[in-house]
Amino acid sequence: MISQEMNLKEQIHHHLFSDIVNGVYTPGSILHEKNLMEKYGVSRAPIREALIQLCSEGVLRNLPKRGYEVTEISAEEIQNIIRYRISLECGFMQQYGGYIDDALIEKLEQHNLNHQQRQGEGLTALEHWQDNIYFHLLLFSNYRNDYAYKRLQESMATQTRFYAQKRSRQWHSPIFYDADGLHVGQDDMDAGLARKLLGPDRILGVTAKTVEQARKACAQGADYLGSGAVFGTTTKSDARPMTMETLRAICDCSDIPVVAIGGINLDNIGLLEGSHVAGAAIVSGIFAAQDICLTTGRLKEAMIKICSSSRNFQKTVDN
Numbered sequence: 034m035i036s037q038e039m040n041l042k043e044q045i046h047h048h049l050f051s052d053i054v055n056g057v058y059t060p061g062s063i064l065h066e067k068n069l070m071e072k073y074g075v076s077r078a079p080i081r082e083a084l085i086q087l088c089s090e091g092v093l094r095n096l097p098k099r100g101y102e103v104t105e106i107s108a109e110e111i112q113n114i115i116r117y118r119i120s121l122e123c124g125f126m127q128q129y130g131g132y133i134d135d136a137l138i139e140k141l142e143q144h145n146l147n148h149q150q151r152q153g154e155g156l157t158a159l160e161h162w163q164d165n166i167y168f169h170l171l172l173f174s175n176y177r178n179d180y181a182y183k184r185l186q187e188s189m190a191t192q193t194r195f196y197a198q199k200r201s202r203q204w205h206s207p208i209f210y211d212a213d214g215l216h217v218g219q220d221d222m223d224a225g226l227a228r229k230l231l232g233p234d235r236i237l238g239v240t241a242k243t244v245e246q247a248r249k250a251c252a253q254g255a256d257y258l259g260s261g262a263v264f265g266t267t268t269k270s271d272a273r274p275m276t277m278e279t280l281r282a283i284c285d286c287s288d289i290p291v292v293a294i295g296g297i298n299l300d301n302i303g304l305l306e307g308s309h310v311a312g313a314a315i316v317s318g319i320f321a322a323q324d325i326c327l328t329t330g331r332l333k334e335a336m337i338k339i340c341s342s343s344r345n346f347q348k349t350v351d352n
Contacts, residue, residue, distance in 0.1 A: 040079075041079040042078075042079040042082040042083050042086075043083075044079075045069070045075070045079050045080055045082075046083040046086055048073070049064070049069075049084075049087060050087065050092065050190075053194060053197070054190075054194055054197050055197060055223070055226055056197045056226065057226065057229070059103065060103050060104065060105035060106075060198055061103060062102070062103045063096070063101065063102055064084065064093065064100055064102075064103070065101075066080050066081060066084065069084075084101050088101065090187070091191075092104060092194070106191060106194055106195045106198055110191070111191075111192060114191055114192060118185065118189075121181065121184070121185060122169070122173065122185070125176050125178070125181065129175070129176045132175065132176075133172075134175075137171075137172070137175050141168065141171060141172065144164070144167060144168055144171065148168075151164070154243055154246070162193060162196060166189045169185070170182070170185065170186060212235070213235060213236060214231070214235050214236025214237060214238065215227055215231055215235070215236070215238070216237075216239070216240070216259065217238070217240070218240040219240055219242065219246065223253075224249070224250050224255055225254070228253055228254035228255075236256050237254060237255050237256050238255065238256065238257045238292075239255040239257075239258055239259070240258070240260070241259070241260050241287075242261075242275065242279075243279070244279075244282050244283055247260070247283045247286055247291075248286060251287055251288060251289055255289060256289060256290075257289055257291070257292055258283065258287055258289060258290070258291045258292065259291075259292050259294050259314060260275065260279075260280055260283050260284075260292070260293060260294065260310075261275050261280075261293055261294035261296075262274055262294065262295020262296055263277070263280055263293045263294065263295045263305070264296030264297060264298075264301050264304075265295060265296045274295070277304070280293060280308050280310065281307070281308050281309055284309035284310055284311075285309060290311035290312065291309070291310050291311055292310065292311060292312040292313060292314050293305055294313070294314040296317070296318075297313050297314075297315045297332075298315070298317070298318030298321075298332075299318065299322075299328060299331055299335070302318075302332060302336065302339070303335065305336075305339050310339070311340055312336065312340060313332075313336050318332065
């Protein structure tokens with residue numbers, strides 16, 4: 034949320050920088066004052082001031098009579114930043130580490146506890162990184178050197194932009210745009226941004242491992258949810274088993290179809306009865322079978338029987 038204490042120029046700067054960090058504007062994109070005036074409903078002055086500030090920060094480059102181009106960060110620049118951060122943070126720790134008091138340690142420990150709790154609820158890779166930034170800046174604030182603090186803050190902001198830049202290449206590739214749809218996990222692109230890039234007509238699936246994640250995905254425009262691993266899985270080593278109670282709760286809170294995934298095979302597919310799922314995604318249960326065609330047919334028959342008695346089956350039909 035933008036602080037009420039921000040003036041108009043600062044608010045525009047905040048919005049533009051956030052959009053660049055989140056990959057809405059990718060390297061090489063051209064921003065025009067007139068378009069931004071229409072987007073934000075403000076006069077030219079605060080738009081131009083925000084753009085000039087972003088140019089001074091190296092985020093944009095002024096192209097006379099063309100607009101403002103989003104700059105690209107090189108891998109070499111990031112390596113230099115990493116070396117700089119090592120020298121800066123380790124140097125200050127060595128010199129002032131003895132001044133770290135119990136109050137700061139308590140704040141750092143509380144931040145780690147909050148991060149672990151958020152991890153359990155599901156964090157994107159960008160949210161992990163943002164928590165990491167907060168930890169480093171909180172520790173560095175103890176040294177009471179505003180100049181060095183600001184340089185560290187700027188360095189980490191550049192690293193964030195580089196991360197977004199790398200991700201945006203994947204999401205903006207021709208392969209991505211030729212696809213009928215996209216499925217994003219909790220460590221992938223934010224579902225809201227994925228929907229914005231996909232547009233309203235293509236399919237967006239989102240992994241949801243908790244009720245909170247399911248509700249958020251629905252609000253962000255997902256067409257279906259993938260939930261699991263319901264029986265554990267050998268396909269993904271980091272997938273945690275999901276209880277039937279959690280699966281049912283996700284189905285019941287969602288107004289879109291929910292597809293069960295993870296360790297499903299002919300021996301256990303019947304256990305999905307009563308979970309209210311609208312379908313199942315199966316990998317090993319098919320490809321590890323001796324007769325793939327026969328097994329696929331039996332799994333399909335079993336799933337149709339399970340889904341036909343599910344209230345979520347109608348969601349699949351409607352969609």
